[in-house]
Amino acid sequence: MLDIKYIAENPEVIKEGLAKKGYTKEDIDIDALIALYKDINKLKTSSQALSEEKNKLSNSIKSASAEERPAIIAKSKQIGEELKVEQEKLAAEQEKFDMVMWRMPNMPSPESPVGKDDSENVVRRKVGELPKFDFTPRDHIELMELNDWSEMERIAKVSGSRTYAIKNDLAKLELAMHMMVLDKLRANGFTVITVPSISKEKPLYGQGYLPFSRDEVYYMPADDLYLSGTAELILNSLRADEILQENELPILYAGFSPCFRREAGAAGKDTRGLVRVHQFMKTEQFVICKNDVAESEKWHKKLLQISEEVLQDLELPYQVLEVCTGDMGAPKYRQYDLEAWVPSQNCYRETHSCSNITEWQARRTNLRYRDNADGKVKFVHTLNNTGIATPRALVPFIENHQNADGTINIPEKLRPYMGGVAKIGKNA
RNA sequence: GGAGAGUUGGCAGAGUGGUAAUGCAGCGGAUUGCUAAUCCGUCAUCGGGAAUACCGAUGCACAGGUUCGAGUCCUGUACUCUCCGCCA
Numbered sequence: 001m002l003d004i005k006y007i008a009e010n011p012e013v014i015k016e017g018l019a020k021k022g023y024t025k026e027d028i029d030i031d032a033l034i035a036l037y038k039d040i041n042k043l044k045t046s047s048q049a050l051s052e053e054k055n056k057l058s059n060s061i062k063s064a065s066a067e068e069r070p071a072i073i074a075k076s077k078q079i080g081e082e083l084k085v086e087q088e089k090l091a092a093e094q095e096k097f098d099m100v101m102w103r104m105p106n107m108p109s110p111e112s113p114v115g116k117d118d119s120e121n122v123v124r125r126k127v128g129e130l131p132k133f134d135f136t137p138r139d140h141i142e143l144m145e146l147n148d149w150s151e152m153e154r155i156a157k158v159s160g161s162r163t164y165a166i167k168n169d170l171a172k173l174e175l176a177m178h179m180m181v182l183d184k185l186r187a188n189g190f191t192v193i194t195v196p197s198i199s200k201e202k203p204l205y206g207q208g209y210l211p212f213s214r215d216e217v218y219y220m221p222a223d224d225l226y227l228s229g230t231a232e233l234i235l236n237s238l239r240a241d242e243i244l245q246e247n248e249l250p251i252l253y254a255g256f257s258p259c260f261r262r263e264a265g266a267a268g269k270d271t272r273g274l275v276r277v278h279q280f281m282k283t284e285q286f287v288i289c290k291n292d293v294a295e296s297e298k299w300h301k302k303l304l305q306i307s308e309e310v311l312q313d314l315e316l317p318y319q320v321l322e323v324c325t326g327d328m329g330a331p332k333y334r335q336y337d338l339e340a341w342v343p344s345q346n347c348y349r350e351t352h353s354c355s356n357i358t359e360w361q362a363r364r365t366n367l368r369y370r371d372n373a374d375g376k377v378k379f380v381h382t383l384n385n386t387g388i389a390t391p392r393a394l395v396p397f398i399e400n401h402q403n404a405d406g407t408i409n410i411p412e413k414l415r416p417y418m419g420g421v422a423k424i425g426k427n428a
Numbered sequence: 429g430g431a432g433a434g435u436u437g438g439c440a441g442a443g444u445g446g447u448a449a450u451g452c453a454g455c456g457g458a459u460u461g462c463u464a465a466u467c468c469g470u471c472a473u474c475g476g477g478a479a480u481a482c483c484g485a486u487g488c489a490c491a492g493g494u495u496c497g498a499g500u501c502c503u504g505u506a507c508u509c510u511c512c513g514c515c516a
Contacts, residue, residue, distance in 0.1 A: 049485090063446095243472080244438085245438070370454070372455075375455035377472075
C-alpha cells in the first residue's frame with residue numbers, strides 16, 4: 001500500500017513506476033484515484049461539520065431546561081438524518097477508493113532494471129564452477145530411485161500429483177539442510193521461530209498475496225482459513241497493529257514452516273520430481289527495520305549475502321539475478337533471485353528469492369514504530385528472503401554432488417548435520 | 429465441544445448514559461543546579477490550515493442496534509484467561 005498524499009503530490013512519479021511494473025491506465029487510473037481522494041476529503045469536511053453541530057446540540061441538552069429540550073432533540077435528530085446520508089455516501093466512495101489502494105503495487109527501486117518479464121532479468125554474477133562429469137550424470141529422479149530414497153509413484157496415489165515422499169538418508173538430508181541454515185541464521189542474530197501454516201484472510205492482504213493471487217492459495221471454507229505459502233505471510237502479520245520502540249529494531253526472524261501452494265498457474269511445468277510440489281518446507285528470513293531506504297537496502301544486501309553463503313556452504317554453483325521491474329511482484333521495491341545449477345536441465349533454477357518491500361506491507365498490516373529522533377510514529381520496512389526451501393534445493397544438491405556409482409558427496413559444512421558422513425547412497 | 433470471566437493509549441490502570449482520569453516509559457522544552465530531580469508540553473487516526481499555531485471530527489477488541497447523546501445498555505463475532513470434556 002502506498003501513501004495517498006504522496007500519490008496526490010507526485011502523480012507523475014507514480015505513473016512512471018506503474019508503467020515500469022507493467023500496469024496500464026486501464027489497470028489503475030491515477031488521475032481518477034486522486035479525484036476520488038479529493039471528493040472524499042470534501043465529504044469528510046462537510047460531514048464533520050454536521051457532526052460538530054450535532055455534538056454541540058447533544059452536549060447542550062444536559063444543561064437545557066425541560067421546555068427547551070424537545071426543540072433541541074428534534075433539531076439534533078434532523079441533523080442525525082442528514083449526517084447518516086452523508087456518511088453512507090462517504091462509505092461508498094471510501095470503498096471504491098480502498099479497492100484501488102489495495103491493488104496498488106509498490107514503486108520499484110530506481111536501481112532495478114526496467115523490463116517487461118523474466119526474459120529481462122539481469123544476471124549480476126555467477127559463482128562456483130559448473131561440475132564436469134566423466135560419466136553420464138543422472139537426474140535427481142534417477143538418483144532417488146537408484147538409492148531407494150523416494151516413494152514418488154506411491155505417494156501420488158495417496159496424496160495426488162505434485163507431492164513427494166522421500167526416505168532414508170535423503171529424508172535426513174532434507175532436515176539437515178534446515179538445521180544448518182537455522183544455525184547460520186541464529187549466528188547472524190536471527191530469532192529462530194516455528195510458525196503455523198494456517199492463516200486467517202487478513203494476513204494474506206497484509207502480505208500482498210490478496211487481492212492479487214487468490215488462485216494460488218489453498219482455502220478451507222469450513223473454517224474460513226487459508227494454508228500459508230510461506231512463513232513470510234505469518235511473520236509479516238505477527239506484530240501487526242503494534243507500535244514498536246525504535247530500539248526494538250531491527251527484528252530478525254528465521255521462520256520455519258511447511259508451505260502450501262496450489263501451483264494453479266504452473267500447469268504442465270516441472271510435473272515430475274521435487275522441483276515444484278504443493279507442500280514443502282521452508283526456512284524463511286524475515287526482517288523488520290526502520291523506515292529508511294538506506295537501512296533496508298543494507299539489510300537487503302545482508303539477506304542476499306546470507307543466502308549466497310548457504311549455497312556456497314552447500315557447494316552449489318549459482319547465479320545472482322536482479323529481477324526486472326515487470327517480473328517483480330506487486331509488493332516489491334527491489335528483488336534478487338538466486339538460482340542454483342541443475343545439470344540435468346542444463347540451466348540454473350531458482351532456490352532463493354530476496355526482496356525489499358520497504359513500507360508497502362507495513363502500511364497494510366499497520367505495523368509502526370516510534371522514531372527516537374523526532375518522536376513520530378512511522379511505518380517500518382519489511383524484507384524477506386528464502387533461507388532454504390526443500391525439497392527443491394535437494395535437486396541441484398544431489399545432481400551436482402553425484403558420483404558415477406550413484407552416491408552423493410556431502411560437503412564439509414553439512415557433515416556435522418549428517419552424522420559426520422562424507423558420502424551417502426547405496427554404494428557409499 | 430461445555431461453563432464462567434475478561435478485552436480502555438507504547439505499558440499499567442480508573443471510569444455503571446452527558447466532552448476518555450491518573451501513573452510509568454519515550455520524545456520536545458524550561459528550571460534548579462552538580463551528575464540527579466522538578467515543572468510544562470507532547471505522546472492513535474483523519475479533515476481544514478502556510479504552519480511543528482489553532483479549530484474540528486473519529487478512536488475504549490470488531491460489527492451492528494437502542495438513545496438527542498454509548499467505554500458504559502442490547503445483539504452477534506473474534507481473541508485471551510480459568511475450569512471441565514476430548515485428543516497427537
